[in-house]
């Protein structure tokens with residue numbers, strides 16, 4: 001495969017703390033297979049940062065970037081601040097800027113996702129590198145979140161996929177009171193979610209760059225419950241509504 005050429009733009013960024021201006025390199029497209037260093041940097045929190053020479057502090061600097069992995073065939077578009085409510089008003093063809101044909105090729109050849117934060121980008125990379133399905137992961141998170149809320153009586157701030165030792169996985173739950181908990185990922189449950197709901201999961205996955213985060217998981221869990229109720233109703237002949 002021909003090596004993709006990675007380029008960068010240099011911009012001047014003002015340190016939000018001391019105001020000093022720094023030259024910062026911007027990578028609008030990251031070819032992680034040809035340049036594995038950048039994946040390593042992402043995992044080590046060294047991407048989307050600059051070091052202020054005045055205060056010696058590491059500052060975050062985010063910008064839109066397309067992260068591409070040709071080994072595990074995925075592309076994650078990082079649009080800082082992107083949320084579920086931005087889906088409707090975003091023209092991805094225009095944003096990628098390579099024309100309709102090239103965009104369609106991307107969507108046909110890669111698993112494509114859009115994320116709004118560095119943490120979300122990192123999580124997608126971890127999940128896809130393990131050849132796991134991010135949609136089944138989000139549904140499992142939604143299931144576990146209900147359980148954790150009930151058991152702990154606390155509100156959840158974030159729920160993140162983690163790599164543990166010996167090819168095992170887990171979820172780190174951060175509560176709104178800043179305490180955390182680590183839950184082991186039950187692989188049997190994960191496979192069951194994926195296999196038993198494959199059709200629904202595929203139907204609920206939007207075409208093109210999809211935003212598969214917590215909201216998607218919660219909505220899919222509702223859809224699963226509805227389906228389950230319907231199937232149960234049919235089996236026992238209990239459905240009351242006829243249309």
Ligand SMILES: [Zn+2]
Nearest residue numbers: 015018052055
């Ligand atoms: Zn500074």
